[in-house]
Amino acid sequence: xxMLEALQSRDELNxxxxxxxxxxxxxxxxxxxxxxxxxxxxxxxxxxxxQYTEVEGEELEAVDREFAIAGRVVSYRSFGxxxxxxxxxxxxxxxxxxxxxxxxxxxxxxxxxxxxGDIVGVVGGLFRTKTGELTLKTKSFQLVSKSMRPLxxxxxxxxxxxTRYRQRYVDLIVTPRTKEIFEMRTAIVRELRDFLDEKGFxxxxxxxxxxxxxxxxxxxxxxxxxxxxMKLYMRIAPELYLKRLLVGGFERVxxxxxxxxxxxxxxxxxxxxxxxxFYWAYANFEDLMDLTEEMFSRIAKKVTGSSVVxxxxxxxxxxxxxxxxxAFHESLEKxxxxxxxxYADYDKCRDFVKEKGEKVIxxxxxxxxxxxxxxxxxxxxxxxxxxxxxxxTDISPLSRRNEDNPDITDRFxxxxxxxxxxxxxxxxxxxxxxxxxxxxxxxxxxxxxxxxHFMDDDYVRALEYGMPPAAGxxxxxxxxxxxxxxxxxxxxxxxxxxxxxxVG
RNA sequence: GCCCCGUUAGCUCAAUUGGUUAGAGCAUCUGACUCUUAAUCAGAGGGUUCCAGGUUCGAGUCCUGGACGGGGUACCA
Numbered sequence: 001x002x003m004l005e006a007l008q009s010r011d012e013l014n015x016x017x018x019x020x021x022x023x024x025x026x027x028x029x030x031x032x033x034x035x036x037x038x039x040x041x042x043x044x045x046x047x048x049x050x051q052y053t054e055v056e057g058e059e060l061e062a063v064d065r066e067f068a069i070a071g072r073v074v075s076y077r078s079f080g081x082x083x084x085x086x087x088x089x090x091x092x093x094x095x096x097x098x099x100x101x102x103x104x105x106x107x108x109x110x111x112x113x114x115x116x117g118d119i120v121g122v123v124g125g126l127f128r129t130k131t132g133e134l135t136l137k138t139k140s141f142q143l144v145s146k147s148m149r150p151l152x153x154x155x156x157x158x159x160x161x162x163t164r165y166r167q168r169y170v171d172l173i174v175t176p177r178t179k180e181i182f183e184m185r186t187a188i189v190r191e192l193r194d195f196l197d198e199k200g201f202x203x204x205x206x207x208x209x210x211x212x213x214x215x216x217x218x219x220x221x222x223x224x225x226x227x228x229x230m231k232l233y234m235r236i237a238p239e240l241y242l243k244r245l246l247v248g249g250f251e252r253v254x255x256x257x258x259x260x261x262x263x264x265x266x267x268x269x270x271x272x273x274x275x276x277x278f279y280w281a282y283a284n285f286e287d288l289m290d291l292t293e294e295m296f297s298r299i300a301k302k303v304t305g306s307s308v309v310x311x312x313x314x315x316x317x318x319x320x321x322x323x324x325x326x327a328f329h330e331s332l333e334k335x336x337x338x339x340x341x342x343y344a345d346y347d348k349c350r351d352f353v354k355e356k357g358e359k360v361i362x363x364x365x366x367x368x369x370x371x372x373x374x375x376x377x378x379x380x381x382x383x384x385x386x387x388x389x390x391x392x393t394d395i396s397p398l399s400r401r402n403e404d405n406p407d408i409t410d411r412f413x414x415x416x417x418x419x420x421x422x423x424x425x426x427x428x429x430x431x432x433x434x435x436x437x438x439x440x441x442x443x444x445x446x447x448x449x450x451x452x453h454f455m456d457d458d459y460v461r462a463l464e465y466g467m468p469p470a471a472g473x474x475x476x477x478x479x480x481x482x483x484x485x486x487x488x489x490x491x492x493x494x495x496x497x498x499x500x501x502x503v504g
Numbered sequence: 505g506c507c508c509c510g511u512u513a514g515c516u517c518a519a520u521u522g523g524u525u526a527g528a529g530c531a532u533c534u535g536a537c538u539c540u541u542a543a544u545c546a547g548a549g550g551g552u553u554c555c556a557g558g559u560u561c562g563a564g565u566c567c568u569g570g571a572c573g574g575g576g577u578a579c580c581a
Contacts, residue, residue, distance in 0.1 A: 015550055016514050016532050075541070082538040099538065116531085130539045153515040153530050155542045160515085162573045174515095217581060263580060264505090359579085375581085395581090413581090420581070451580070489574095500572065 016150050023113055024146045032110060034146040039121035043067040046091035052126055052134055060126055060134075067136065069094070070121040070144055072173065073114060075154060083112070084135075087122060088173075096122050097129070098138040107141065116154075117147030165497050178492075181485045184303055185493055188481055189256060191299045192276060199291070201252040201278055206241035208234060208258065214459065215239025215398070217451045218261040221271075234260035237474065239398065240459045242279050243427060246470050247462045254278035256477065267489040268419060271498050274477040281468040284426045285410045288471045289387050292414060292422065293320045296385070296480075303484055311417050311486055314383055323385040328408070331388050332370060336377030343370050363447065367392025367407075382415035391425075397437040397453055399425035400469075414475075417483060424473035431463035 013021075024034055048067060052060065071089035078084075081100040086093050100108040114120060124139040152158040157174050164171040164178070171178045193203065211230065213220040215237030223232050238255050245253045256276045263269060280287070297307040297318045307319040332338045342348045349369045353360055358372045370392055378388075389412035393401060399409035411425030428434050438460065441453035481493040491497040 014514060019532060077540050077543050078537090079540070079543085080537045082540085084540050084543085086541080095541075097539080101538080129541090131541080133539090133541075135539090150514045150531060153542095155530065156516040158515075159517095160511095160573090162511090163515095165573090219580080261580090264578085267575080269580090371581085423581080502572080 017148055020115060020146075020148050020150075023115070024148065027110070027113055027143070027146070030110065032143060034143065036142070036144065039068075039070055039142050039144050041068050041070040041121065043069055044091040045069055045071065045087070045089050045094045048094060048126070048134070048136075049092055056128060056132075060128060063126060066123055066125050066139060068121065068123045069096075069136065071119065072147075073116050073118050073120055074151070074173070076114070076116050078112070081108075084129075085114070085116075087120065087136075095129070095133050095135040096124070096138055097127075097135050098141060103138060103141065111138075111141050114143065115147060117149065117151045118143060119145035119147070161491075162499075165491055165499055166502060168495055181481075181487065181493060182495060184485050185481045187303050188299060188484060189274075189477065191302050192256065192295070192477075195295050195298060196254050196278060199252070201254045201280070202250055204242070204245060204250070204253050204255055205257065206238045206245075206255060208260075210235050212454045212456050214453055214456050215241075216259075216261075217395075217397075217453065219263055219450055221260050221262045236261050237275070238277050239472065239474070240456060242277055243467060243470070243472070244459065244462045246279055246281055246427075247465055247467045251281035251468065251470075252279070265498065267491075268479070270478065270490050270494050273490070273494075276475040276477055277472065279427070279470050279472040281470040283471045284469070285389065285412055285424055285471050288424045288473050289323075289325060289389075289412065292387075292424070292473065293318075293323050293385075299480075300484060309484055309486070311483055312488060314417070316416055316483065317384055323387060325387045325389065325412075327390045328370075328374065328388050328392070329390070331378050331386075332373060335381050336373060338373055338377065343373065349373070361449075365392075365394040367394025367396075371395050379415060379420070380418045383417055385414065385416045385421075387412045387414055396425065397441050398428055398434075400428045400430075401433070419479065420476075421479055421483070422473055422475040424471065427467070427470045427472050429463055429467040429469060431460050434463055435460045 027034060048069075052063070055063070069087060069089065071087040071093070074086050074088045074093060076083070076085040083098045085096055085098075087096050098108065098111055103111060121142040121144045122136060122138050122140075124137045127135055127137050129135050152170065152174050158164055158171055164175070168178075172182070197203070209223065209225075209232045211232060213233035213236050216239065218236040220233040220236050223234060224230070225232050237259055238257065242253050242255060254276060256274065258272050259275045260272050262271065265271065280291075297320050300309050300318045301307045308315050308317045310316075326334070329340070329343065332343050333340060338352065342352050346366050346369075349366060350360055353369050353372050356373065356376050358376065360369065382388075389410070390402060390408040391399070391411040391413070393399070393407050393409050396409040396411050399411040402408045402410055409425060411423075413420055414422035414424070428437070438453060438455045442455050445452035445454070478490050478493055481487070482490060485493060487493050
């Protein structure tokens with residue numbers, strides 16, 4: 001029995017699996033195809049519910065129609081000559097009834113070899129059981145795909161988070177909430193696309209493998225192209241390519257795709273994560289705030305039914321108009337409780353950062369020190385949506401300077417539930433200023449900052465051709481999905497989160 | 505990177521101060537059963553207690569190291 005050997009060689013042959021394999025071999029001996037592909041389904045289960053939920057009694061009996069459904073057997077209750085089980089397809093699940101007297105003795109005998117977990121095809125009409133449950137009465141039955149492995153326990157389900165992440169396919173079969181979260185994720189991304197398309201944005205794809213990783217402050221993954229014998233980086237952001245497209249004349253562009261950052265893993269961070277970035281010519285960061293409120297509230301309403309969403313016990317109000325806008329320095333003072341005498345004075349600010357237990361690197365700029373204070377004292381307190389704008393220029397190498405104060409930029413970050421949700425700014429389109437900022441970054445890199453930006457000469461060259469004034473924004477999709485699905489960990493919203501290799 | 509916690513049957517969980525042969529429910533197998541839905545009833549089988557050492561007359565339990573996972577923290581945006 002090759003099936004047995006295959007499992008045995010992997011040392012995974014527990015008695016339950018062995019019994020199933022033997023049962024499968026028995027079916028083969030009776031010329032039952034374990035994996036046929038000729039069953040023709042004509043109805044998804046939800047269609048039955050949509051049409052017949054309210055139909056009862058004689059009216060239901062009078063429905064002269066058969067349905068061919070297919071799906072996984074997820075429960076099984078047998079009484080000898082009659083059996084009830086539930087079949088689950090992508091849309092829903094429904095109870096099925098099979099009786100020996102109606103199927104015939106031989107087909108029923110074969111049917112009885114069905115295990116929970118098998119994928120089956122059933123053809124039959126509808127009726128209601130004594131308890132009133134809408135049920136399909138089996139007229140004919142076919143095994144569609146044999147399952148060799150037992151599903152987790154029917155009542156408690158799959159609790160072990162490690163198994164849920166490693167074997168997401170099992171999680172999806174037995175945990176309705178998991179399925180729901182990923183359906184919501186898809187809906188959220190679709191709504192984002194609809195929204196941006198409607199506003200005249202064009203979706204594009206830019207390189208995920210880049211010779212110069214730019215557009216963010218992060219450690220990249222490195223890789224190598226053999227034929228070109230060339231070092232490549234997995235992108236940390238699409239930003240610089242999208243802005244090249246603004247130069248090229250695509251005035252509203254967006255990309256929803258993966259970024260890769262070689263940093264720690266946590267409930268908020270997966271090494272590969274999905275980002276929406278969009279760029280809007282002839283708009284500024286204030287226009288973006290308006291657009292963002294509209295976008296978030298609309299998506300929340302469409303996906304969850306309300307623009308007020310519960311997150312980990314707190315209601316987050318995403319309704320248009322409910323969002324707070326506050327300048328960065330103002331937030332340090334009003335929310336963080338740091339007076340201007342401290343945050344505006346380099347030495348005092350540095351000492352205060354140390355006092356708060358944060359590390360200070362020699363030569364670190366004031367803006368960076370202020371950002372550290374913000375992280376500790378302000379960010380965790382921003383539960384309802386807050387736009388924090390006018391970030392220090394020191395920590396915003398790609399943002400346009402404020403016209404009245406060159407030390408700050410026309411940039412904002414969006415915070416809620418105590419974490420960053422989006423980063424946006426009026427784009428720097430002055431090539432001379434941009435080159436200077438890159439040079440500062442290169443100096444920081446040489447001073448040991450692994451995450452400082454690289455010089456990107458081609459990007460500066462693009463700016464030299466002239467880029468229209470524009471505003472751009474990046475939104476972490478995983479975090480948005482976490483918010484809208486009330487998920488505490490990013491792993492709950494990524495189908496296959498990165499884990500160490502399984503041992504054994 | 506550091507700290508804390510967890511890992512026992514296919515799944516969900518027990519196991520007293522270190523003490524007999526590691527238990528239960530579900531699942532599985534055998535039998536009964538024609539309206540059940542965590543079906544029921546009778547019986548049976550199923551364990552590298554994550555791995556490797558150590559302490560002990562005796563280790564699921566204590567110690568050391570390791571693996572994997574979870575949470576926190578740090579780095580980082």
